Amino acid sequence: MAPDAMRTAARSLADARPLSYWLDDPGRPQALPALTGDEHCDLLVVGGGYSGLWTALLAKERDPGRDVVLIEGDEVGWAASGRNGGFCAASLTHGLANGLERWPDEIGTLEELGARNLDAIEAAVARYAIDCDFERTGEIDVATQPHQLEELRAWHRTTRELGFDGPELLDRDQVRAEVDSPTFLGGLLDRHGVAMLHPAKLAWGLKDACLGLGVRIFEHTRGLDLAASGPGAAVRTPYGRVFARRVALATNIFPSLVKRVRAYTVPVYDYALMTEPLDADRLASVGWANRQGLGDSANQFHYFRLSADNRILWGGYDAIYPYGGRLDSRLDQRPETFLKLAAQFFECFPQLAGVGFSHAWGGAIDTCSRFSAFFGTAHGGRVAYAAGYTGLGVGATRFGADVMLDLLAGERTERTRLAMVRSKPMPFPPEPFAWAGIELTRRSLARADSHGGHRNLWLRTMDRMGLGFDS
Structure with a gap:
């Protein structure tokens, strides 16, 4: 990249704060006290991100009399749930193409379940009055290279031939009428299958909803190990133990308390920038009146969207895997990636030259070899787990919560009958x-x-x- 472009990119990062914009909020709730001593409950949920919060909430909705405890090693929503892009997609399979390749015989059911799941998230946001800037805007996949445009056209034909009510094909002028970038050659517009939201506020709102239904939440309470205990299981924490009839593990990227599950996921570090708010003239130069989420069609892709206060989040491209799969907070800040992202942002939106970035952050997400969640049980069905969402967990974690509760209840449901639920991805090999x-x-x-x-x-x-x- 030209030296001038790199200097411009560097200047734009001068005032960027090294933390997630979403978590840098004066309304961030205070952490609840840690667990001290022993507790007993019907259901213990380990993990206070979306996966755990949805599990606790749905458990109380299914049975208001059930005693539910949730423990979180740090604070609710502090990890991937509070630093993602805020794309809440209907897809449960990391996109229709991935689902069609892996589960062609049940893809219709998976798509229907995904659409119902997104509707249920929207309904829950309304029912519990969760102020998370939820907008059912849709998403555009844009082509920035000729071969990408041909691939989008071919995929559009495929969806129509298979009978799916898929996205609309946009030509160059149509996509630039939605969001104006000289790099855009065309796109596919999904009008209904994606919502935008404030990810941290969703987590905090789910926390409040859980508390309102009587869930007991302990923060700064890490689950250290898991063992069978009588008819249930026990999880040891730094200051006590929790004895539960059933346990749902919602730890995602963090090492599972069921050790045999660990080989199925690896951490990948993802990065994002957030601009300062755009004034009316700058926003008009981009268009974006319909506020869709966007992603480009490269293998190393970018995702970008508007916030409620008209900032642009620009993330993706680099996906960094640490040797040995070791989580390392030092990787949350990676200046070489931020510089690259900033330069690519101004290449996409040259009309925004001079805009600065207010925040720059990164963090680990969990991925598995099939790029969509997997599920299972341990300890004779007394423990259930879900993991492997691969960056598309804002919506799919609610579905995963329902799956875990079905499995713990020993119920054969439309969800548990799925091959997606009954199968596992290929585990990752050992190092090196x-x-x-x-x-x-x-x-x-x-x-x-x-x-x-x-x-x-x-x-x-x-x-x-x-x-x-x-x-």
């Missing part, structure tokens, strides 16, 4: 093979982006194994 494979995949994807989408032998082999990957 995991790091070598992931790094080779990253480099191959970057090369494909710069060579007209051509996938080399490594990527074609991964595709045949059902392990095709993008960032």
Whole structure:
């Protein structure tokens, strides 16, 4: 990239605060006290992100008399739930294409369940008066290279041939009438399947809703280990134990208390920038009157959207895997990635030259080899888990919560009958093979982006194994 472009990008980051914009909020609630001593309950939920909060909330909705305890190692919503892009998608399978490839016989059911799940999230936001800037705006996948445009056209034809009421195909002028960038060549508009929201406020609102229904929440209470205990299970914490008839593990990227599950996920660090608020003239230069979320169609892609106060969140591209899968808070800040993202932002929106970024942050998400959640039980059905959402958990975690509750109840439902629920992804190999494979995949994807989408032998082999990957 030209030196002038890099200098412009660097200047734009001068005042960026090194934390999530969503969490940098004066309305952030105070943490609740930690658990001290022993507790007993009907259901223990481990993890205070979306997955755990939805599980606790739905458990009380199903049975108001059930005694539910939720423990969180830090504060509710502090991790991926409070630093994501705020895209709440209907898809349960990380997109229709991924679901169609893996579960073609039940993709119609999965799509229907996903649509119902998004509707249920919207209804819950209204029912519990959760002030999270929920907007059912839809999303546009944009092409910025000729080969991407051809791929979008081909996918549009495929969805129509298969009978799906899929997204609308937009040409260059149509997509630029929605959001104006000289890099946009066309796009696919999904009008109904994605909502935008304030991710941290959703987590905080779910916390309040849980408390209102009688869920007992303990923050700064890490689950250290899990063991069978009589007819149930017990989780040890730093200052006591929780004895529960049933346990739902909603720890996602953090090491599962069921150790055999750990091989199925690895952490990938994702990064985002947030601009200062755009004034009326700058916003008009971009358009964006319908406030859709956007993502480009590269393997190493960007996702971007407007906040309620008309800032632009710009994230993605780099996906960093730490050797050994070790979580390291030092990776939450990566200046070389922020500089790259800023330069790419001004390439996309040259009319916004001079805009500064107010926040720059990153953090780990969990991914699995099929890029959508997997589920299971342990300890004779007394423990359930869900993990592997791969960056699309804002919406899908509510579905996963229902699955865990079904499994813990021993119920055969429309959800638990799914092959998606009954199967597992391929586990990741031990080091150094995991790091070598992931790094080779990253480099191959970057090369494909710069060579007209051509996938080399490594990527074609991964595709045949059902392990095709993008960032």
